[in-house]
Every structure is written in C-alpha cells, then in structure tokens.
Amino acid sequence: MKAAIVVEAGKAPIYGDFRDPVPAPGKSLIRVTASAISHVTKSRASGVHYSSDGALPFIPGIDGTGIGENGQRVYFLLPEKPYGAMAEFCIVDDRHQFAIPESLNEVSAAAMAIPGMSSWAALVERANLRRGETVLINGATGASGRLAVQIAKHLGAEKVIATGRQTHSFDDLRRLGADVTIPLIQDRDALEKAFKDEFQQGVDIVLDYLWGMSAETLVIAAAKAGPEGVPIRYVQIGSMSGTNINLPSAALRSSALQLMGSGIGSIPFPRLLRAIRGVLEAAPSAGFTIATQPVPLADVTKAWAAGDADSRIVLLPAVATVVPTGTLNPPG
Numbered sequence: 001m002k003a004a005i006v007v008e009a010g011k012a013p014i015y016g017d018f019r020d021p022v023p024a025p026g027k028s029l030i031r032v033t034a035s036a037i038s039h040v041t042k043s044r045a046s047g048v049h050y051s052s053d054g055a056l057p058f059i060p061g062i063d064g065t066g067i068g069e070n071g072q073r074v075y076f077l078l079p080e081k082p083y084g085a086m087a088e089f090c091i092v093d094d095r096h097q098f099a100i101p102e103s104l105n106e107v108s109a110a111a112m113a114i115p116g117m118s119s120w121a122a123l124v125e126r127a128n129l130r131r132g133e134t135v136l137i138n139g140a141t142g143a144s145g146r147l148a149v150q151i152a153k154h155l156g157a158e159k160v161i162a163t164g165r166q167t168h169s170f171d172d173l174r175r176l177g178a179d180v181t182i183p184l185i186q187d188r189d190a191l192e193k194a195f196k197d198e199f200q201q202g203v204d205i206v207l208d209y210l211w212g213m214s215a216e217t218l219v220i221a222a223a224k225a226g227p228e229g230v231p232i233r234y235v236q237i238g239s240m241s242g243t244n245i246n247l248p249s250a251a252l253r254s255s256a257l258q259l260m261g262s263g264i265g266s267i268p269f270p271r272l273l274r275a276i277r278g279v280l281e282a283a284p285s286a287g288f289t290i291a292t293q294p295v296p297l298a299d300v301t302k303a304w305a306a307g308d309a310d311s312r313i314v315l316l317p318a319v320a321t322v323v324p325t326g327t328l329n330p331p332g
Contacts (some may be wrong), residue, residue: 002318004300006045007057012304013045013086015297018059020085021091028069030092034110034294035064035085037313039144039238040264041114048110059086061315063085063113063276065106065283068097075100075109075280077273086297088317095270097278103284110231111292111312112147116279117272118237119148120209123155124278125271127205127233131156134202138218139209139240140173141166143290143312148207149244151279153177154286161198163214167197169310176289184214195221202227212241223251237263 002019004013023029045060063077064085076097079090100109119137123129135152140147141164152160162178164170170181182194191214198224199215206222208215222232234257251257264272282288291311295303296318303313 001088001298003059004061004084004297004315005057006060009045009056012301013060015300016089018057018083021039021080021089023069023091026095027091027093028097029079030064030066030068030074030079030097032064032066032078032085032090032317033073033106034066034314034316035061036111036292037315038062038114039240041084041121042304044208055082058082059084059087059090061090063110064090065100065110066090068171072088072215073100073102073106074098075113075276077113077276078269079229085299086315086317088297096273098273100280101284104280107292107294107316108283108290109280111143111314112279112283112288112290113276115144115256115312116151116288117276118144118209118262120155120235120279121267121272121275122207122235123152123205123287124275125261125267126235126262127159127207129155129205132158133204134159134161135205135207136161136163136198136203136218137209138163138214139238140164140178141169141310142209142240143310144238145209146173146176147279147288147290149173149176149211150286150288152207154282154288158169161203163260166310180281184210188213190218192221196225199225202230203232204218206232208234208236209238210241211236211239211243213245214241216245216247219245219247219251219257223248223255223259225229226255229256231258233258234260236261254281 003018032041059085076092135157140162161180162173163182261328292314297315
C-alpha cells in the first residue's frame with residue numbers, strides 16, 4: 001500500500017510503499033479517508049515526544065477518519081504500530097474507534113479531533129470547568145486555540161480571554177466567542193499589567209498552549225493579582241514558545257495557583273477518546289469551525305514543512321483499488 005514513511009528521526013516522511021497491514025482479533029482494518037498533521041504527530045515522528053518509542057521505519061499519524069470493515073464512517077485514534085494513520089490502510093483496536101456524526105465531513109473531523117480534544121479534556125477532565133467561570137487561553141490564535149475559545153463557550157464559560165501574537169486574528173477570535181483579547185507582542189511589564197488586570201477581575205482557569213515567557217508572566221501575574229485563597233487552575237497543554245520556564249517559588253507559596261498538565265499520560269486513554277467523541281458529536285450543533293488545507297498524501301514531504309498556525313493540513317490518501325486482506329469492501 002502507499003503511505004507516508006518515517007525512515008529517519010527528525011526528517012520529513014517520504015511517500016512510498018509499505019507492507020500491507022493484517023487484522024488480528026479485536027483489531028480491524030480501516031480504509032483511511034483523512035489524517036491531519038498535528039503538532040503531536042510531528043513531535044512523535046521526530047522522536048522527541050515523550051510517547052515516542054524510536055522504532056524505525058514507521059508510518060506517522062496518531063489519528064484520522066476512515067471506513068470501517070462494516071462500511072461505517074469512523075474516527076480512530078492510535079493505530080497499531082508501525083501502521084500510522086497517514087496511509088491507505090491501518091489497523092486499529094476496536095476500542096479506539098467510533099462512528100462520526102452523519103453531518104460532519106471526514107476532513108473536518110480529522111482536523112478537529114486532536115486540537116479540540118486538547119481543550120475539551122483540559123477543561124472537563126483536568127480543570128473541572130463549572131458553568132459561569134472565566135477561562136484565559138494563552139496562545140489562542142492557532143488552530144487549537146481557536147477551537148479552545150469555541151469549546152470553552154460551549155461548555156459554559158461565561159468569559160473567555162484570548163492571548164496571541166497574531167493580532168490580525170483577534171477579530172476572528174472575538175467572532176468565535178472571545179470577550180477579551182491580549183496581544184503578546186507588548187513588552188513584559190505591559191504584558192504583566194494586562195494579565196494582572198484580568199486576574200484582579202477574576203480568572204478561574206488558564207489553558208496554556210505556549211509555555212515560555214508568556215507563561216512565566218502569567219504565573220507571576222496570577223500570584224500578584226489573583227484573589228487571596230481563590231484557586232486558579234493552570235492547565236499546561238503545549239510548548240510552542242519554549243519547553244522550560246523559570247518558576248519563582250514565591251509564586252506558589254503566595255497564591256492558590258494550581259499547576260497541572262493535560263495530555264497523553266495525565267488522562268487515561270479511554271477518557272481522552274471520550275473527550276474527542278464529545279468534540280465531534282457536539283461540532284455540528286455547536287457550529288465548531290476549523291480552517292483546513294486538504295492535501296494529497298503523495299505530497300506529504302512538502303506538506304510536512306508547511307506552517308499551519310491558522311489552519312490544519314489534512315492528508316488525503318488516494319482511493320485504494322486493492323484491499324490488503326479482503327476483509328474490507330473497496331470503495332464504490
């Protein structure tokens with residue numbers, strides 16, 4: 001079958017032939033229709049993600065949409081190694097897939113699942129969002145952050161504060177539900193003041209997609225301006241601005257700040273899958289939107305290097321004409 005293949009850690013996948021997958025008891029064959037290039041997929045492919053095992057060669061792609069053995073349209077997560085989602089076919093544990101809503105197309109579902117899960121799981125599983133609370137999203141101008149604004153509102157946030165460097169996107173963020181926008185391009189003192197102003201008014205939850213300098217400033221502002229004894233649940237999700245910060249010990253002693261992370265390992269897998277299901281099932285009625293760039297799987301090497309801050313690149317395998325095992329009806 002045709003697939004994107006990682007042959008060297010740190011290098012973009014190449015398009016080529018890979019051995020056919022073979023189903024096993026409890027694991028079924030999926031004909032892939034779409035798979036998005038996500039930050040976690042790139043990180044795992046490079047070998048730097050904490051969940052990578054370093055085995056080569058392999059097919060990247062931790063999730064996607066496809067057609068199951070019964071002809072049903074499904075979303076699937078974590079195909080059986082070495083068969084990732086960026087191929088014509090993959091093998092998936094039956095417990096790692098579910099039907100997608102009829103009104104949701106495969107490209108949108110594949111693009112939305114992982115970035116949507118990042119905020120849904122953080123808000124529901126880690127921060128325990130309660131209706132009427134205020135959520136600050138640090139790094140809201142990317143695809144994940146834009147979805148986080150929509151999801152926070154859908155789940156009951158009364159006020160959403162969005163930060164970002166791409167100030168040209170702020171009008172879109174307000175249209176999606178952000179009540180306040182804070183540019184990260186200002187100097188550190190001005191940024192700390194802007195954060196303190198919001199914490200003085202009350203911030204219940206922070207979703208942080210960036211880490212780095214803005215996270216340091218957020219922690220200090222929360223410690224200085226947050227109401228005494230009132231918990232602020234700070235959920236670390238991504239590290240687009242840096243992998244480390246300087247954390248003053250006094251910031252923790254002098255505040256009720258609660259630091260936690262959200263991702264693979266901090267939340268049991270079945271609940272991560274439940275979060276994705278929540279996103280995809282809510283998407284049609286809630287009107288969740290995500291910009292997508294559909295690209296043929298054959299162009300994976302070029303697409304891998306492209307930036308997707310405002311949209312999600314989704315790889316589309318060519319229609320397979322031969323089914324590897326004979327257990328899945330070919331299209332048409």
